[in-house]
Amino acid sequence: MDLNKLTIAQARERLDKQEITSRQITEACLAQISARDNEIKACLTICTDDALAEADAADLRIKAGETGPLLGIPYLCKDAIMTKGVRTTAASKILEKYIAPYDATVIEKLKQAGAVLLGKTNLDEFAHGASTENSAYGATRNPYDLSRVPGGSSGGSAAAVAADMCLFSLGSDTGGSIRQPASFCGVVGFKPSYGRVSRFGLLSMTSSTDVIGPLTKTAYDAALVLKVIAGHDAKDATTANEAVEHYDQAIEASSGAKSQIFLQGLTIGLPKEYFLPGLDNNISERLKKIIENLKAAGVKIKEVSLPFTKYGIPVYYIITPSEISSNLARFDGVGWGLAKNEADSLKDFYKGNRGAGFGPEVKRRIMLGTYALSSGFYDSYYKKAQAVRTLIIQDFEKSFQEVDLLLTPSSPHPAFKIGEQANNPLAMYLEDVFVTGASLAGLPAVSVPAGTVPVDNLQMPVGAQLIGPRLKESLVLQVASFIESGLNDKTKE
Amino acid sequence: MTISKQDIEHVAELAHLELSEEEKDKFGNQLGSVLDYINLLQEVDTTGVEPTAQVSGLVDVWRSDEVQDWDHQEVLTALNQGELEGGYIKVKKVL
Numbered sequence: 001m002d003l004n005k006l007t008i009a010q011a012r013e014r015l016d017k018q019e020i021t022s023r024q025i026t027e028a029c030l031a032q033i034s035a036r037d038n039e040i041k042a043c044l045t046i047c048t049d050d051a052l053a054e055a056d057a058a059d060l061r062i063k064a065g066e067t068g069p070l071l072g073i074p075y076l077c078k079d080a081i082m083t084k085g086v087r088t089t090a091a092s093k094i095l096e097k098y099i100a101p102y103d104a105t106v107i108e109k110l111k112q113a114g115a116v117l118l119g120k121t122n123l124d125e126f127a128h129g130a131s132t133e134n135s136a137y138g139a140t141r142n143p144y145d146l147s148r149v150p151g152g153s154s155g156g157s158a159a160a161v162a163a164d165m166c167l168f169s170l171g172s173d174t175g176g177s178i179r180q181p182a183s184f185c186g187v188v189g190f191k192p193s194y195g196r197v198s199r200f201g202l203l204s205m206t207s208s209t210d211v212i213g214p215l216t217k218t219a220y221d222a223a224l225v226l227k228v229i230a231g232h233d234a235k236d237a238t239t240a241n242e243a244v245e246h247y248d249q250a251i252e253a254s255s256g257a258k259s260q261i262f263l264q265g266l267t268i269g270l271p272k273e274y275f276l277p278g279l280d281n282n283i284s285e286r287l288k289k290i291i292e293n294l295k296a297a298g299v300k301i302k303e304v305s306l307p308f309t310k311y312g313i314p315v316y317y318i319i320t321p322s323e324i325s326s327n328l329a330r331f332d333g334v335g336w337g338l339a340k341n342e343a344d345s346l347k348d349f350y351k352g353n354r355g356a357g358f359g360p361e362v363k364r365r366i367m368l369g370t371y372a373l374s375s376g377f378y379d380s381y382y383k384k385a386q387a388v389r390t391l392i393i394q395d396f397e398k399s400f401q402e403v404d405l406l407l408t409p410s411s412p413h414p415a416f417k418i419g420e421q422a423n424n425p426l427a428m429y430l431e432d433v434f435v436t437g438a439s440l441a442g443l444p445a446v447s448v449p450a451g452t453v454p455v456d457n458l459q460m461p462v463g464a465q466l467i468g469p470r471l472k473e474s475l476v477l478q479v480a481s482f483i484e485s486g487l488n489d490k491t492k493e
Numbered sequence: 494m495t496i497s498k499q500d501i502e503h504v505a506e507l508a509h510l511e512l513s514e515e516e517k518d519k520f521g522n523q524l525g526s527v528l529d530y531i532n533l534l535q536e537v538d539t540t541g542v543e544p545t546a547q548v549s550g551l552v553d554v555w556r557s558d559e560v561q562d563w564d565h566q567e568v569l570t571a572l573n574q575g576e577l578e579g580g581y582i583k584v585k586k587v588l
Binding site for chain 1: 505508511523524530531534539542548554568570572586
C-alpha cells in the first residue's frame with residue numbers, strides 16, 4: 001500500500017515498529033502532491049525542504065524510543081493559520097507576500113508533537129465562501145470529479161485528504177467550513193466546541209464562532225489530532241479551562257465487543273427541520289441506512305424539533321459580515337500586506353490598498369457588515385440577530401434534554417459544478433443551511449462519510465452530521481466511528 | 494430591494510474601501526437581495542430575549558498585568574514587511 005494512503009493510526013503502528021520512517025511517508029505525500037495537485041489545486045505553498053528536515057527529526061525521536069499520536073505524521077494546513085517563516089496568504093492578494101512572524105498555538109502544539117508540516121492549503125479568500133472558488137489563486141477541484149467544487153471554505157484541506165496528499169489536514173469552521181467540504185470530498189471533518197481549540201494565530205473572521213479542527217480519513221484519526229491541538233491557551237481568552245480528554249481511548253472503549261452496551265444506552269434525535277422535502281432523495285436514503293444501522297445496534301431514535309432552524313442563515317449572515325467588517329479593518333497596507341503607492345493621503349492609501357487587495361466576496365461581506373452596524377440599522381439587524389441567536393441556542397439546549405446527540409445530513413446535496421453558483425451570493429450562503437446552527441451555538445459537530453450517491457454518471461460522496469452538547473467531543477466521535485464502521489462503499493476516481 | 498448608489502458610497506467610505514463604478518452597481522443589487530432575505534428575522538418575536546454575544550460560557554477572564562518578553566526576531570518579521578524609513582514604519586500624511 002502506498003504510504004500516503006495510510007490512516008494516522010495505521011502509520012503510527014508501523015512507525016512505532018520501525019517498519020517505515022516518517023521520511024518515507026513524507027516523501028510519498030510530496031510525490032502525490034506533485035502527481036495530482038496540478039489538476040486538483042489543493043495547495044498554495046509546499047514546504048519540501050522543511051518537511052523533510054522535520055521528518056528526519058521525527059525519525060530520530062522515534063529511534064530514541066519516543067512515541068506520540070502524531071510523531072512523524074505529515075499534514076497540510078489551511079492557509080488562514082499562521083506558520084512561522086512560511087507565507088500565510090488567506091488566499092488573498094492583500095497577503096500575497098506575507099510571511100507569518102509566529103506560529104499559531106495549534107501549529108506550535110503540532111511541532112512539539114513531531115507532526116510534519118507539508119504546506120498550506122487553498123481556501124475561499126479569508127474563509128469567506130462554501131466552494132473555494134473565492135480564492136484569489138484559483139478554485140480547488142473535487143478529487144472525485146474535477147469539474148465540481150470541493151466545498152469550502154476549507155476546500156483545499158478536504159480535497160488534499162481525499163486525494164491522499166497528506167495523512168490529515170487542519171481547517172477552520174466558522175459556519176460549516178470544515179464539515180461541508182468534508183461531506184463533498186468524502187472525508188471526516190470535525191468542528192470542536194467553540195473554545196476547545198485555541199484560535200491564537202488563526203486569521204480572525206467571525207470571532208464569536210471561529211474554531212480550528214481536523215480533516216481526516218477516519219473518526220479515530222480526528223480524535224488523535226484533536227487530543228494534540230485542544231486545550232486552554234493563555235493567548236486565547238475564550239479557550240475552555242476543562243481538561244482535554246483522551247478522545248481516541250473513548251472510541252476504543254465503545255468499539256467492537258464493547259459497542260453494544262454503549263449504543264443501547266444512547267438516544268439520537270432527528271431534527272425534523274433538517275429532513276424537509278428539498279433534501280436530495282439519494283442523500284435521504286443514505287441517512288435512512290445509517291439510522292437503520294443505529295437502530296439495529298440498539299440506539300433509540302427520536303424525532304425532535306428545532307423550530308428556529310430556518311433563521312440560522314439570516315442570523316449568520318448578519319453576525320458574520322458584522323464581525324468581518326471589524327476584523328478585516330486591520331488590513332490597510334501599513335506595516336505589512338499589499339501597498340500601492342499612488343495615494344497622497346493616508347485615507348486614500350487605505351482605500352486603494354483594500355480596494356485592490358480584497359476580492360469580490362470579501363468586499364461584499366465588509367459592505368454588508370458595515371451597513372448592518374451603521375447608525376440607524378444596528379438595532380434592527382445586529383442586535384436582532386443576536387437575540388434570534390439566543391433562540392437558536394435554546395432550541396439545541398431543549399433538544400439535548402431529550403436526546404444525547406442530533407443526526408442530520410451535512411449538506412442538502414452533493415458537490416455542485418464549478419461556476420454553477422458563482423453569480424448568486426445568496427444561493428452560496430444557503431449552502432450552509434445545515435451547518436450554521438452548531439456554529440452559532442458553539443457545539444461540537446462532525447461530518448462523517450455517509451457513502452456515495454449517483455450524480456450524472458458518477459458516484460459523489462455525501463456526509464452525515466452529528467451534533468453534540470458543548471464539550472462532548474468524545475460522544476460525537478464515538479458515534480461517528482460507529483457510523484463509519486457500517487459503511488465501506490467508498491468509490492474514488 | 495436595491496441599495497442606492499449613494500448609500501453604497503457612504504458605506505464604502507465608512508469601510509475605507511475603494512469600489513469601481515461596476516462594483517457599486519453590482520453590490521447595490523446583491524446586498525439588497527441578501528438584506529431582503531435577512532429581513533425574515535423581523536417576523537421573530539424577540540421581546541425579552543437576551544442577545545448572545547459569545548458562547549464560550551466564560552465570564553471575565555483575568556490575567557496579571559505583567560510585561561512579557563517578545564522574541565526579537567518575531568518583532569522584526571512582524572513589523573518589517575511594509576515600507577520603512579530609518580527603522581520606522583512609513584505612512585502617508587495624515588493632515
